[in-house]
Amino acid sequence: xxxxxxxxxxxxxxxxxxxxxxxxxxxxxxxxxxxxxxxxxxxxxxxxxxxxxxxxxxxxxxxxxxxxxxxxxxxxxxxxxxxxxxxxxxxxxxxxxxxxxxxxxxxxxxxxxxxxxxxxxxxxxxxxxxxxxxxxxxxxxxxxxxxxxxxxxxxxxxxxxxxxxxxxxxxxxxxxxxxxxxxxxxxxxxxxxxxxxxxxxxxxxxxxxxxxxxxxxxxxxxxxxxxxxxxxxxxxxxxxxxxxxxxxxxxxxxxxxxxxxxxxxxxxxxxxxxxxxxxxxxxxxxxxxxxxxxxxxxxxxxxxxxxxxxxxxxxxxxxxxxxxxxxxxxxxxxxxxxxxxxxxxxxxxxxxxxxxxxxxxxxxxxxxxxxxxxxxxxxxxxxxxxxxxxxxxxxxxxxxxxxxxxxxxxxxxxxxxxxxxxxxxxxxxxxxxxxxxxxxxxxxxxxxxxxxxxxxxxxxxxxxxxxxxxxxxxxxxx
Numbered sequence: 001x002x003x004x005x006x007x008x009x010x011x012x013x014x015x016x017x018x019x020x021x022x023x024x025x026x027x028x029x030x031x032x033x034x035x036x037x038x039x040x041x042x043x044x045x046x047x048x049x050x051x052x053x054x055x056x057x058x059x060x061x062x063x064x065x066x067x068x069x070x071x072x073x074x075x076x077x078x079x080x081x082x083x084x085x086x087x088x089x090x091x092x093x094x095x096x097x098x099x100x101x102x103x104x105x106x107x108x109x110x111x112x113x114x115x116x117x118x119x120x121x122x123x124x125x126x127x128x129x130x131x132x133x134x135x136x137x138x139x140x141x142x143x144x145x146x147x148x149x150x151x152x153x154x155x156x157x158x159x160x161x162x163x164x165x166x167x168x169x170x171x172x173x174x175x176x177x178x179x180x181x182x183x184x185x186x187x188x189x190x191x192x193x194x195x196x197x198x199x200x201x202x203x204x205x206x207x208x209x210x211x212x213x214x215x216x217x218x219x220x221x222x223x224x225x226x227x228x229x230x231x232x233x234x235x236x237x238x239x240x241x242x243x244x245x246x247x248x249x250x251x252x253x254x255x256x257x258x259x260x261x262x263x264x265x266x267x268x269x270x271x272x273x274x275x276x277x278x279x280x281x282x283x284x285x286x287x288x289x290x291x292x293x294x295x296x297x298x299x300x301x302x303x304x305x306x307x308x309x310x311x312x313x314x315x316x317x318x319x320x321x322x323x324x325x326x327x328x329x330x331x332x333x334x335x336x337x338x339x340x341x342x343x344x345x346x347x348x349x350x351x352x353x354x355x356x357x358x359x360x361x362x363x364x365x366x367x368x369x370x371x372x373x374x375x376x377x378x379x380x381x382x383x384x385x386x387x388x389x390x391x392x393x394x395x396x397x398x399x400x401x402x403x404x405x406x407x408x409x410x411x412x413x414x415x416x417x418x419x420x421x422x423x424x425x426x427x428x429x430x431x432x433x434x435x436x437x438x439x440x441x442x443x444x445x446x447x448x449x450x451x452x453x454x455x456x457x458x459x460x461x462x463x464x465x466x467x468x469x470x471x472x473x474x475x476x477x478x
Contacts, residue, residue, distance in 0.1 A: 032364050033383035036339055038303070039366025044200060045340060046302035047140065047361055050289065051206040052282055053093060053152065054322065055308035057086070057332045059272075059279055069280040072287030076306060078345050079299075079338050081382050083352040086335035087392045087408065088310050092323035093155030094127075095396070096309040099355050101135045101162060103373030105393060107460040109133055111160060112397045129161025134370040136358040138165035140202045143367055149204040150185040152176040154213070156206055175236075177214050178207035178285035186292050193296060205289060209282030212239035212312070212321055216278050225273040232267050234274035243321040250401050253419025253469055257319040257401070268315035275312060300340045303361050307354060308333040316433065323398035326406040326415050327434050331394055339364065350381050351389045351408070393456055403467035407453040414449040418467040423450065 032038070038045055057063055061074035062082060089099035094114055095106035102109045110133075115124040129135070141147045146167055153171040156162050163169035168188070173180055185205050192201070208214040213236055216224070221233060232238060246259045286306070293299045311330045313320045322330050335354060355375035362369040363377035394406040403418040411429040416422070425438040425446045439446050457463060 032366070032377075032379050033385075036364050036379050036382060037366075038339070038364045041340075044301070045365060046200050046298065047145070047202045047365075048293070048298070048302050048304045049202075049204050049357075050286065050304070050306045051097065051156075051204070052210065052286065052306065052308045052334065053155075053206060053208045054211045054310060054312050055279065055282070055334055056311035056329060057084075057308075057334050058329075059276060060334060062334065067276065067279075069276050070283040072283045072290060073306065073334070076286075076290060076304075076338065077336055080304075080306075080336040081339070081346045081348060083335040083337075083378070084347060084349050086307075086333050086352045086354060087394060088308075088331050088333045088354050089394055091310045091326060091330035091394070091396050092398055093309055094160060096354065097156050097162065098129065098160070100307070100309070100357055101137065102129070102133055103136065103355050103359055103370065103375035104133070105355070105374050105460060106395050106397075107462060108374065112395075113399060114155070114160070126159055128159060129164070133372075135161070135164060136362070136369060137202060137204070139362075139367070139370055141165040144199065146197075146199050146201040147204075148185075148188055148201065149206070150181040150188070151204065151206040152178075152181060152208040152211075152214075154208065175208045175211055175213040177209035178205065178282065178289070179209075179217070181205060181207050182285055182289055185289070189292065189296055189298070207282065207285065209285060210275060210278040210312075212236070212243070214278070216274055217281060219277050224277050225270045228266065228270045228273075230264065230267045230270060232263070232270055234271065239321065246319040246321075247324065247399075247401050247473075250473070253403075253467075254417050254422055256317075257324040259315065259319050263315070265315060268320065271320060272314040275314070299338065302340060303364060304338045305336065305357060305361065307335045307357060309354070323396060324402055326394050326396060326404050328428070328432065331406070337361070346382060348378070348381050351392050351410070352378055352381070353392055391452055391456070393453075397467075400470075400472040403470070405453060405457065407449050407456065409449065409452070412445060412449065414446065414453060416450075416453060416464070418464060419470065421464060421468060425449070 059067060060070040061067055062077060088096045090096040090106050095112050098109050098111040099106055106112045110130055111127055114127055116127045118125045137147050147165050148168040149166050150170045152175055154174045157171045158169045170181060170184055215236055216234060242259060245262060246257045249258050310322050311332060312322050313329050316329050317325055317327050356378045359369055359375040360378045363379050389410045392408045396402060396404050404415060405418060406415045411427055413426045413428055415424050423439060425442060426434045427438060454464060
């Protein structure tokens with residue numbers, strides 16, 4: 001095993017710096033690097049963010065084994081900055097989207113679950129974002145933007161705080177795909193054009209097209225996976241049954257979700273095949289939206305980002321769905337930004353974080369973002385600055401079944417289960433599937449990353465032992 005690279009030798013000092021929130025959510029120096037300094041046009045440029053919920057990076061044409069399912073996404077990538085190693089702050093919808101919305105780690109924005117105990121009764125009530133925490137959409141609205149959103153509801157429902165600052169916020173269905181959110185978004189764009197409006201806008205388009213709780217439309221089981229003879233059908237009800245069954249085996253802190261003995265590797269391949277066909281349908285809908293932007297000449301009058309909030313597991317680590325681990329199949333996501341009149345395609349292979357999405361856009365526009373954020377502009381990376389990989393963190397307290405935290409520097413990644421304080425160390429360069437725990441073989445490396453993680457936890461206002469021995473579960477699914 002090779003020794004740690006220079007990036008890892010700097011992990012402690014960088015980790016401590018990365019833990020400190022920034023005052024305005026933008027990079028220093030204030031001027032964005034050319035050709036990404038759009039501040040002179042900032043008041044006229046629109047901001048459009050498309051979130052493709054649950055889309056894995058490696059199931060797209062961007063991944064190491066390009067697929068045929070995403071021609072429209074791939075076309076967009078040819079005109080965009082592609083962050084090939086983008087990492088989500090959390091492996092499920094509520095905390096991961098709110099991390100983007102606020103530029104804060106989940107523990108700091110507080111939306112780590114859909115429910116929280118009522119202080120008076122102890123009963124589970126809807127969680128909602130602290131009113132004192134300003135979001136990037138709110139800041140855009142305050143900067144003169146019209147803000148509209150067309151979503152699939154559920155984990156991005158307005159009631160959690162996502163709707164703050166919006167004039168229109170569609171969330172009237174649970175786990176809807178872009179077949180539901182796209183038509184009203186297009187209708188809004190066309191109505192705006194007819195009205196002659198000139199005020200810049202922020203538009204958020206979101207769909208659960210590839211999510212397990214969204215149906216695959218118009219494709220038979222035989223067409224999805226020819227030759228599959230197993231018992232699964234890929235339905236929404238089946239998804240919920242398998243997910244909950246795998247979570248139910250978590251009986252004490254440190255246990256892992258598992259479908260061992262319940263479904264086979266062949267079943268896992270079938271579920272992945274269903275997912276891939278959903279990816280194809282989502283890509284087709286994305287293409288229709290991008291065509292609409294081209295037809296309205298909006299691509300070159302807007303900054304357009306396409307991002308996913310998390311991935312999905314298909315038995316890579318014994319379970320499926322998402323939320324329950326911090327492995328790469330759940331954290332490695334799509335993140336691309338197209339700048340107007342572009343600068344053309346640029347491939348960024350340094351580590352990036354989804355919490356950096358809005359700070360990057362604000363930096364390009366010359367806008368000041370909310371205070372106290374953890375994200376930072378990626379424009380120096382985009383412009384080719386020689387930047388040592390910063391530590392990247394992620395966390396999940398998924399429905400209180402698990403309490404996991406992760407730190408990554410370069411290709412070295414440490415995952416800690418706070419329930420029993422067990423840690424696992426991986427080298428993603430040699431072991432991209434995260435099969436071999438190097439903790440015993442690399443104790444110094446593990447200790448370095450643990451200190452970085454401990455410093456980060458302290459900055460979030462928590463400790464390694466905060467969840468030691470705790471075992472609470474939100475049985476309520478949605």
